[in-house]
Amino acid sequence: MRLKPFLWLILPMLFLSGVLLLTGCQTAPSSTASQAQRTVGKYQVQADLPAQGLKVREETYTLRVTDTSGQPVPGVTRVQVTMPMAGGPSMTAPTTLTPSSTPGTYTVKTEFTMAGDWTLSVKPNSNAEPVALALSVSES
Numbered sequence: 247m248r249l250k251p252f253l254w255l256i257l258p259m260l261f262l263s264g265v266l267l268l269t270g271c272q273t274a275p276s277s278t279a280s281q282a283q284r285t286v287g288k289y290q291v292q293a294d295l296p297a298q299g300l301k302v303r304e305e306t307y308t309l310r311v312t313d314t315s316g317q318p319v320p321g322v323t324r325v326q327v328t329m330p331m332a333g334g335p336s337m338t339a340p341t342t343l344t345p346s347s348t349p350g351t352y353t354v355k356t357e358f359t360m361a362g363d364w365t366l367s368v369k370p371n372s373n374a375e376p377v378a379l380a381l382s383v384s385e386s
Contacts, residue, residue, distance in 0.1 A: 282366070282379040288314050289370040291377040293354070301386035302358050309343070309352040311370055318350020324369040327356045327381070339364065358383045 280295040294308040311319040325343045328336040340357045358364065364381040 284377055284379050286377040287375055289374060289377055291368045293379055300381055300383045302361050303386050304357045306355050309354050311350050319370050320349045322370055326367045327364055329362055329364045361385045
């Protein structure tokens with residue numbers, strides 16, 4: 247039996263609608279804090295972000311820097327938080343980095359002045375390639 251030509255158009259649309267309906271109904275995993283993590287070369291950087299997400303205001307979060315074997319990397323001195331701007335230079339958010347008593351763990355304070363997609367760039371040491379993490383900031 248041959249399907250009518252219009253059914254060949256409707257069947258894929260019904261399939262896609264079903265897939266979209268099923269994926270849209272999934273619940274987000276619960277956690278006490280958000281995380282952003284990335285490995286570049288022999289370094290892994292993890293940012294433990296506030297559970298409510300980053301907002302336009304001063305935010306404090308924890309940064310963990312390890313090598314790929316999981317050993318802490320002490321002595322990180324350079325972090326930068328930037329937002330690309332269309333047609334101009336990137337915006338840089340004022341950021342301070344304070345080492346904690348735990349090796350490889352740092353407290354970061356950043357003054358986010360605008361909602362949108364920001365990049366946290368961490369340079370584990372002077373010879374290392376920066377590790378960039380994507381951060382999403384929403385209105386407070």
